[in-house]
Amino acid sequence: MPVSPSDTRGTVHDLAVIGAGPAGLAAAVTAAELGLTVALLDAAPRPGGQFYRQPAPGLGAARPRALHHSWGAFTRRAARLAAQRAAGRVHHLAEHHVWAVTRATADPEHWTVHAVTGPDGAHGPAPELTARHVLLATGAYERQLPFPGWTLPGVVGAAGAQAMLKAGLVLPGRRIVVAGSGPLLLAVAGSLAAAGARVPVVAEAGDYGAYARSPRALAAQPRKLVEAAGHAATLARHGVRLRSRSAVTAVHGTDRVEAVTLTRLDHDWRPLPGTGVRIPCDALAVGHGLVPQLEPATGLGCATRRTPDGGHALVVDGRQRTTVGGIWAAGETCGVAGAELAFIEGELAARSIAGRGPVGALRRRRDRLRRFALAMAAVHAPRPGWSDWLRTDTEVCRCEEVTAGRIQDAVTGLGARDGRTVKLLTRAGMGWCQGRMCGTAVTHLAGDPAPAPTRRPLACPIVLDHLADG
């Protein structure tokens, strides 16, 4: 008999999947079809994750696919999810924000998943859920680097602008400059333009010319080339210019964006003097690639590795097992590489957990796409000269309003040598976002050569009363 979504007390699920993006969705449907009982938890109201974010039903979008490529890859799995839910094999727990995973007290071989409910987690704790295996498919969030004016209203994350457009059918302005680094910028610029924004320029700090110098990894991925060509065609159709080795180094305006300064960069991303041009616009969509969302993995003690772009990702083996028995990971938690790989890893993890092959072909596709992602990450990885964009009064930590000057004082005056010490001395990274927005910048400014991944005891801020109840 189908079980209602809230009726999970007392049952031990074979698998709890955290995150219903491409990775978690693929894992949940595959595992259920192989006979496992699955709980699928996600903070969002609908499955799809960051890539397949859809307009709310009330918006009546007849053609949501216009905002996505590979829409069918999602709808096919969404249909399988609906079938498995109806059969009672998947409990989809939407609007569940997981704040921790712990060993179950009754049986140390089992795991307890702790979550709070509601659109922003304020509706109180969910009943505790127990599972034999946990798959972490929590995806990624956008990496940001500070620059003068980046806290002005109208400056928004590039991925964030994409998310707001996909979910709410809105734009932050009419004339939007897109800047930062990474291939996601092309997708964002394409969508913004298709939705009616004028995008005068996409400024990429990295060097697109570098792709021509690593043709092997590229040639192995014809599908990715087609995707890139698609973005290029969209941009050309809308008259969007792409400028490589350029960055927005200042935003102008008093209470909102009025213009930005676009500057040419040298190889190390230092601004080339005298190359700044002022571009009028009413919004800036900015971001520097993505950072794997490692909570609640790090709280569980799962090992991480450094990625070529200076971040951290979970270590997994050929079957998507983390270094903690019973805890598995798939998708961007294992390194940022896009939705196609996330689907593959989710399926691979589910087959491994169910002990049902074959997995050889999946693993080979996985490894090819991972290699491609590594080559791409190297091209777009932030170079150290970005900190020359800062002025002493530039806010680095948005939450606690800590300026570059104060961080500099902590480093040169007080001898801080790593992000953690800077944080204790200045409060940078201690605010609501727990350093998600400023973490990359703070560790760089502290001169930390091998920063450890941030350990956040809770995956999301929660009301203290809920912690006491949980």
Place this chain on the structure above:
Amino acid sequence: MSRRRRRTPAALVRARPEPAFEISLDGRPLPALPGQSLAAALWAAGVLSWRRTRGSGRPRGAFCGIGSCYDCLATVNGTPNQRACLIPARPGDAVTTQEGHGHAGLAV
């Protein structure tokens, strides 16, 4: 308006939304569509900020769009510190510009 149909997000996906309802920002009425987050409804009305920072009192609004930056914190119907990018707009919601923010009652 030009002769060509204007490109808009709604036109792109051929949206035919259910009827709009009213919310307010600091007493000013604004339209919202069913299913839109408060942040989306505010953006649609051209509003980009609904909070002032605790230290220097600077305006802020949505930044990351996905619930991880907490820049979009709003006071909604008297309750402060709600992430406007995650909360769906409901008829009659009264958003007031939030002055500063605190950690009272929260574990981060």
